[in-house]
Structures are given as structure tokens and as C-alpha cells.
Amino acid sequence: MTVYMRASEIIKKPVVTLAGEAIGQVKDLVFDSSTGSIRCFTLAGRGLLAGPLHRALLWDNVHGLGPDAVMVRADSALEEDDTAARPGDGDRTGGDVLGVALTTCGGRRLGDITDAVVAMGRAPVVAGYEISTAEQRRVLLPVAGPVTVSDERVLVPDETARYEAADLGTFEEAAENLRGSLRRAPKEG
Amino acid sequence: MLFSSAQGTAVMDLTTAETIGTVSACTVTPTPARVAGLRLRTRGRGHHTLDWKDVRSFGPDAVAVEEAGRIRDEKDIGPGDPAHAAHDPLGKPVLTETGLCKGTVVDVEFDARSGRVVHLLTTEQRIPGGELLGVGGYAVVVTARP
Incomplete structure (x- = not known):
């Protein structure tokens, strides 16, 4: 069973090596505006008064992500500096998925993205988004299949709108159903 | 045996038959999982550490050590050492x-x-x-x- 959590819940989680040493805590998430997933974490030192660590943790270097800690193989999993967290020259402006409109390919705006839903475990991935609809409802929508991201909107297949979940408990079912429906109706061309 | 039942056991020097201290904590290292060292409560201040390889026998009533010189002051042990207190x-x-x-x-x-x-x-x-x-x-x- 896959366990999901909101990306914002990762903030403040300790970053722990497999040797059992805490090397920092998550300060913030940096989204990748070209893929809609998470690119890296910025870190702070541990403790109440600790300042920023100025060393980024790339998403690919996360060994495991759970409800109690972000696990990394060793101290060397961190970057030497935090340049990865800053928008690079090749990047479009923005660099964030939060606040962007989630829109279907058919042209229906489902709502604004307020958070990402992350599948935890050994290979954590962004599995969906939390959106705030036009009626100010907060719903969770799984993503699967072709997703296109710009700094104005995240484009998802039309089917996505039919598989919204009210909370994380029912999100897995919604994600399963969406994947099932996309498999049954493969895209033409 | 459970470590809790070994806490407080006397550590004796086999050359002098004297008690050096008592077992207060242990440190554990992985692959394979084993006890790397014992932390001792000794007379006076501070802690001392005994590497597991220097333990001659771990009996029900006392832990035997060849000689008291094998005991190291905890201040001389770096955090990378498996016997360092961080690995308790x-x-x-x-x-x-x-x-x-x-x-x-x-x-x-x-x-x-x-x-x-x-x-x-x-x-x-x-x-x-x-x-x-x-x-x-x-x-x-x-x-x-x-």
C-alpha cells in the first residue's frame, strides 16, 4: 500500500542518515516548474535557533521519505551549496507550481494548486495536487498520464476531473481509478 | 540476555581481582549487529569505555577483563569510533x-x-x-x- 502525504507536511521533518545522525531539517520545498515535481529541499540546521544550512538536498538523492523523517544515505547526499535551490539561467521565471491553475486538456479550469500530494517510500514521487476550486473547496486530484506544465497552468488529461478525493485516505483509490481509466482509453496518436 | 539485566554488573580485573567499575550502557554497531563496547561507571568523574573485543568473558555476575589498562577514557574516543557514546x-x-x-x-x-x-x-x-x-x-x- 502506498502512503501519501501533503508536500507541505515535509517541512520541519528531520533529515537523517542511514547511520542515524540528524544532519538538518527541511526548511522549504523547491518545485521544478518544468515537470511539476519537486526538485530539491532547502535545509536548516537542527534546533530552535539554528539558521539555514545553505546546502540543498536534491530530490533524487532522497533515500526514503516517510511521515517521521527524510532519510538520506549519508552526509554526502547533500549538495555542497544551495545553487540547486535557486532558479537557474535556463529556467523560466516562477519556479513554483503552487498558485498555478490546474486545467484539463479540454480547457476546463479545475482550480488553483495549493499543495502537492507525495507518494512516500523508497521512490517518492509527486502523485497529485491539492487544489482550491472556484467554490473554495479543497480537493485532492491525482495526476497520471501526460502532464504539461508552464508557469501559467498545469495541463492534465480530461479524465482527471472525475477522480477527485476529499482527503488523503481516499486518495489512493482515486489515483488507482484514474490510472485504470487511462489504461482502458489509451491516447490516440 | 537482555542488556537491562546486565546493567550494574561489576567489571573485574583478572590480574588484580579488583572491581574496575560497573556496566552502565552499551554501544551497538551494525553489519553484523553486535555490541561494540560497554560504557562503565567508574569511581570518580566521567565515563570509561571497554571495547567488546577486550571482554574476556561476560558472566552472570561479573564481566572479566584481562587488565585494567584496556579501559579507555571516554574523552579520548571520537564520534566515529563504534564504542563512542553516540552509538548507544x-x-x-x-x-x-x-x-x-x-x-x-x-x-x-x-x-x-x-x-x-x-x-x-x-x-x-x-x-x-x-x-x-x-x-x-x-x-x-x-x-x-x-
């Missing part, structure tokens, strides 16, 4: 490699002859020694069971 698992949270907390270590079940750690006992379950990945200053890390 008792009271630390147990995290799986996927970041899930499985309770706090309350006791260590080990083989008194070889020093092999059989189980880690947490507030929630018994974790086989083979699943241990690391014991650090913050947490004890174990493999995630599928």
Missing part, C-alpha cells in the same frame, strides 16, 4: 529507511558469548538484529520490511 541505542527513536518511526529502543537482547545483537526491543515491537542499519546520535535506523 537505548532511548533513541527507531526509524525505518523509509522514514517511519517504530517506537523507542527500550532494551537490547544480545548473546553474552559473541556480543551479537539478537533483537532490539522497542516500545512497539521486537526488531531482529539483522535489520539494523545504523545507530547514531539521533536515531536507530532499520531496514523497511515489505
Whole structure:
């Protein structure tokens, strides 16, 4: 069973090596505006008064992500500096998925993205988004299949709108159903 | 045997038959999971450490050491040394490699002859020694069971 959590819940989680040493805590998430997933974490030192660590943790270097800690193989999993967290020259402006409109390919705006839903475990991935609809409802929508991201909107297949979940408990079912429906109706061309 | 039952055991010097101190804590190292050292409470201030390889025998009533010179002052041991106090698992949270907390270590079940750690006992379950990945200053890390 896959366990999901909101990306914002990762903030403040300790970053722990497999040797059992805490090397920092998550300060913030940096989204990748070209893929809609998470690119890296910025870190702070541990403790109440600790300042920023100025060393980024790339998403690919996360060994495991759970409800109690972000696990990394060793101290060397961190970057030497935090340049990865800053928008690079090749990047479009923005660099964030939060606040962007989630829109279907058919042209229906489902709502604004307020958070990402992350599948935890050994290979954590962004599995969906939390959106705030036009009626100010907060719903969770799984993503699967072709997703296109710009700094104005995240484009998802039309089917996505039919598989919204009210909370994380029912999100897995919604994600399963969406994947099932996309498999049954493969895209033409 | 359980480490809790070994706490307070006298450590005796085989050359002088004197008591050097009493067992107060242990340090554990992974792959394979074993007791790396014993922390002793000695007369006076500070702690001293005895490497497991210097333990001649671990009896029910006393731990025998060849000579008192094998005991090291804790101040001379770096954090990278498996016998450093940071590798004491008792009271630390147990995290799986996927970041899930499985309770706090309350006791260590080990083989008194070889020093092999059989189980880690947490507030929630018994974790086989083979699943241990690391014991650090913050947490004890174990493999995630599928």
C-alpha cells in the first residue's frame, strides 16, 4: 500500500542518515516548474535557533521519505551549496507550481494548486495536487498520464476531473481509478 | 540476555581481582549487529569505555577483563569510533529507511558469548538484529520490511 502525504507536511521533518545522525531539517520545498515535481529541499540546521544550512538536498538523492523523517544515505547526499535551490539561467521565471491553475486538456479550469500530494517510500514521487476550486473547496486530484506544465497552468488529461478525493485516505483509490481509466482509453496518436 | 539485566554488573580485573567499575550502557554497531563496547561507571568523574573485543568473558555476575589498562577514557574516543557514546541505542527513536518511526529502543537482547545483537526491543515491537542499519546520535535506523 502506498502512503501519501501533503508536500507541505515535509517541512520541519528531520533529515537523517542511514547511520542515524540528524544532519538538518527541511526548511522549504523547491518545485521544478518544468515537470511539476519537486526538485530539491532547502535545509536548516537542527534546533530552535539554528539558521539555514545553505546546502540543498536534491530530490533524487532522497533515500526514503516517510511521515517521521527524510532519510538520506549519508552526509554526502547533500549538495555542497544551495545553487540547486535557486532558479537557474535556463529556467523560466516562477519556479513554483503552487498558485498555478490546474486545467484539463479540454480547457476546463479545475482550480488553483495549493499543495502537492507525495507518494512516500523508497521512490517518492509527486502523485497529485491539492487544489482550491472556484467554490473554495479543497480537493485532492491525482495526476497520471501526460502532464504539461508552464508557469501559467498545469495541463492534465480530461479524465482527471472525475477522480477527485476529499482527503488523503481516499486518495489512493482515486489515483488507482484514474490510472485504470487511462489504461482502458489509451491516447490516440 | 537482555542488556537491562546486565546493567550494574561489576567489571573485574583478572590480574588484580579488583572491581574496575560497573556496566552502565552499551554501544551497538551494525553489519553484523553486535555490541561494540560497554560504557562503565567508574569511581570518580566521567565515563570509561571497554571495547567488546577486550571482554574476556561476560558472566552472570561479573564481566572479566584481562587488565585494567584496556579501559579507555571516554574523552579520548571520537564520534566515529563504534564504542563512542553516540552509538548507544537505548532511548533513541527507531526509524525505518523509509522514514517511519517504530517506537523507542527500550532494551537490547544480545548473546553474552559473541556480543551479537539478537533483537532490539522497542516500545512497539521486537526488531531482529539483522535489520539494523545504523545507530547514531539521533536515531536507530532499520531496514523497511515489505
